[in-house]
Structure formats: structure tokens, C-alpha cells
Amino acid sequence: MHLPDQIRFNWQIFIRHRVRTGLLLLAVGLGVASVILLTSLGEGARRYVDREFSALGNQLLIVLPGRKETTGGSPPIYGTAPRDLTLEDAQALSRIPSIKAVAPIIAGTVSVSVGSLSREVIVLGSTPEIFQVRQLEVAQGKILPDRTRTDAMAVCVLGSKLKQELFGHGRAIGEWVRAGDRRMRVIGVLVERGESLGLDLRDMIIVPVRTAEQMFNTPGLFRVLIELAGNADFSRTEAKIMEIIRERHEGDEDVTIISQDSMLAAFDNILTTLTLAIAAIAAISLVVAGILIMNLSLISVSQRKREIGLLKALGASSSQVRQLFLGESLMLVSMGSLAGVIFSWAVVMVVARLWPVFPLAAPWWSIPAAVGTALISGLVFSLLPARRAAALDPVLALRGEA
């Protein structure tokens, strides 16, 4: 029996049993689509993180106050509260030759208002270096002036969305806003840009670090962002940073240094593992589809006993009958898989269009993995029905018995 004949023969069966066929196609299609879509989600998350980190530039180090707990070592002798990381620490770090820029950050939330309009937003207290290190640009006005490195000044730069909400299309530069209990002059508005590392840069206010220090009444920095010089050696610079911190903190190394590479690698690992796990869970739906195929095929075999007997009487061998039934399942699974792939591809396209911030994308392996699992599951679960059909005694089968 030739393949096109077998395909046509099975096709006629599908047309004859539309509901059954539709159900099976749906089961397989959903299984395949769920594998592809869920792995796309995982892959999207991975790419998102990837993109966010590389947007920072790869010459970045982040210094956090407090020791990373997992490193163990001797417990601190004096108390447990970590020493603050201060602006003076940051200034000391900026004297390391292989460091190009140091941006200290104090972060908090503050209510920003103009007249009766008021918004609760994140405030970043920093120096002009933040613009360089985080690659921020102003669309209007200026960035923080040099004097803000050392002095508190009543000036601020607004995120694009915040500006829009407070001033609409009107002019913001030179206007006054109230941030907490302080009045500040708007000197710049950031270029419109999406989220970065979970921080919505559009909905934010940047003020001089000394001003933030006064606002929150704390000398402790949230973190320090460090951009290295182009040819800097990472580990040597890290050692240097630790040396300076030790000097300034009475021998304690009570900060944590994170390099962008190490963070990226960690995230990458986590998200790839997660994606694989999700794929495995989604693949269960394909096994379920396989079991459905098996059940419906067993029913079909007993309904089509006479036909099977007839085929044998007309010269079909047992292996031909088996092949016919296996072929039927494989055809179903192939059509279902195709539908699932097309459907999930369409969903990925639509989501990418509607929500460009999140790079939803099917990882290269997900389509072969999903379709392969579907085919294997379909094949394995139709072995039993096919074998049963092949083993039917033609005489009994023709009588509808057996």
C-alpha cells in the first residue's frame, strides 16, 4: 500500500468521524501549543533579563552594603547591624584608577506634586555620574550639575511619564515641584525609555544625592554603581574596592560586589532550568493526549472489526493493518502538531506586537521537542490498539465477533 493511498484512506476515516478527529486534534494541538508557549515565556524572561543587563553595559559593578551571607566566615564581632555604605566611601572608591565613574544611589519613595496634582514615585538620589553609568539622557533641559556631587541643591530631573502626568504637554523646565516637604526646580526631563532592571525609569524623579540624604535623613547609600575603565581588570578592581572598604570600615569587608557578568550567568542558569522544567510539565499534556488517542483508537478498532476482517480477506497482511492504524495516529498527531505550532506562532507574533517590552520568543528547541514528544506519545499509545487490530482473526472479525 502506497503512502498517498494510506493518507487518503485515513483522511476518509477522519472525515467520517469528524467529532472524534476534532477532539483529538484539539488535544494534540493544545498540548503542542502549551509546550511552545510556556517555553516561549521562559525564553522571553531569559532574553528580557539578558537585554536589560546588556543595556547596562558590561563594564558595571554594583556595590551593596552588607556582606553576602552565603560566604560564611567569622561572624562580626561588634553587633550585627552592617555598617552603612556612605557617600564618602563612594568618593574614596572613585579614586581607584581603573574606575571610570562612581554613581552612589539613595533610593526611596516620595510624593511629588504640582498644584493639586500629586504622584507617589521612586526617587533616586545620585550624582551626575548616574546618567553616564545608567546611560540615561535628558530629552529637555540638563542633567544634574557638577555641584550636586558634594552639595544638596533643590533641583530635579523627571522621568518622562511623571513629567507628562504633572505638566501634560506644558513646559516643565524651570517650573517648581514639591517633593515631600521640599520645593525643587525641574532642570531636566529624561528621554522616554522602558523599564530597566525592574525600575520604571519613566515614572521616577532624580535628585542630588545630598538632597536625598536630607529627605530620608540617612547617610546610608542604597547601592553604588561603578563603571570600569575600558581596559580594567575586574577581579583586581574588586580586590581594590574591598581594600578601600576594609580601610574605611575598620577592617570589615561589609559590602557585596556584584558584577554584571556573574549576575547574568546566574539568571541565565535559573531561567534556562525553569524553562526546561516548564517544558517538561507541559509535555505531560501530550502524554494525556496520547492516552486519549489510545482510548479512542481502541474504540475505533472494536467498531471497525468487520472492516479489518474485510481488509484481511482482501489481502491485507497483519503488518499492513498495524501500519494502517499506526499511520492513522501519526497523521492525527502531525495535523494536531501543525495546528498547535501555527497557533502558538501566531500568539507569539501577536504578543510581540502588543507588548514589545517583553521579548516573547519560542526557543529553537521547543518546536522539535514539542512535535517530537507528541509524535512519540502518539506512536507509543497507538501501538496497543494497532497490535490489537493486526491480531484480529479475520473470520471472527468479519462476523463482527472476536
Add this chain to the structure above:
Amino acid sequence: MIELCDVNKTYQVGESPLRALRDVSLSVQKGEYLSVMGPSGSGKSTLLNMLGLLDRPDSGSYLLNGEKTETLPEEQRAKLRGEHIGFIFQSFHLINRLTTLENIELPMMLAGVALKARRKVAMAVLSQVGLADWAQHRPNQLSGGQLQRVAIARAIVMKPRILLADEPTGNLDQASGQEVIEVLENLNREGITLMIVTHDHNLGRRAKRQIRMVDGMIETDSSTEHAPARSDTL
């Protein structure tokens, strides 16, 4: 062309064994026309299935065209069946989802004949049974007599040498039964070996050679009327 020698077939029915065929020997020449009659349960269908390679003897031998069949693997028995034997059943056994033409093509499809060649042969055979205008109809649009003629067309489409018909007129009225028998007898006249199982004595008498079965044994065979029946020895 058919050489059946001391064939036995026993079915296990519940506790007790049931001997459906007892030491049946039968020799059929090319082009013969046989009828098989006998009471219900006498083993007529079992004999026919045996000759059509649908069933295997428990003991005894069956030579088809000089080839020993009882030890052949299933694969080759299926091939022989497809090429040399045409079956006609009491209940037609046409596939409802297929058109008349597709039903007739089925044996050729299983044998791997290409579509174009198939269509041509199937159309020719359909004309031969007088149903050329019904090629695209489905079985549920045809009368019983027409259905059996389609089944005959399907049985002869591979140009088999033997046609085995198990009560081919059993589900038909007098007139369509007559039509079907004429088609079959015409085929026999053209050289095909024809064997009909029937309960209808008028029909049975038309055959040149008549076999009567009782209790799994051939009681009388018109070709060996005067030879001693084997059953005497049992």
C-alpha cells in the same frame, strides 16, 4: 488447483471441542463450478474460509496451485489471498464511507497498484457487473442486488482464479439473487473457479458439481458419486 487432504479443524466451544471439519479431502480443478450445501453448522463456511486462507487447518494439508499453504507465514498467505482468491459474503461487507469505485479499488490499493491504473481496472470491472453509472455512489444509495454486484466486482478486480461465495444470495430477493447468480456464472464461463455455499437447493443444483456437508464431513460429492464416502470408515 485446490488440493485439500485430510483437513481437520476443531474449535473450542466452552469446555467441549467442536470438530468443524473432520478429515476433509477435496480436489478442485481450474474452472470448476461447485456448490456446497448442508445443514446449518455443518462446516460449510469453515471449509470456504479454509480454502480462502482465512483459516489454518489444525492438521492435514492444503495445496493451492501446487504450493503448500498451511506452513506459510501470515504475510505470504495474505499475499496469496489478495492475488488468487475473491471473497463474496452474504452481508456484502462494503465500506460505507467509500464510493462504489473506491470499494472496488480496495484490493488493488492494498496490493500497491497505482491510482490511475486502479481507476481504469475498477471502472472496467464495474461495467462488467452493469453498474458503470454508479461509480460515485455510496453503498447506502444502492439496492441489495447492486451491493452484491459491487462486492463481486471487488472480488474479481485482482483477476483471481478462485471465487468463494458464502451464501451470496442470502440477503437478496429472488430477482436480484438471480441477477447476482448470473453474473457469477458468467465469470465461471470465462474461466474462473467458482464455489458457492448456499441453502437454496434450486441454486445449488445449477452447479455442475455439488457437495453436501454434514457434521464437518463431505457426505456426498457429485463428482465422486459412486466412490465410497470416507465417513463410512468413521
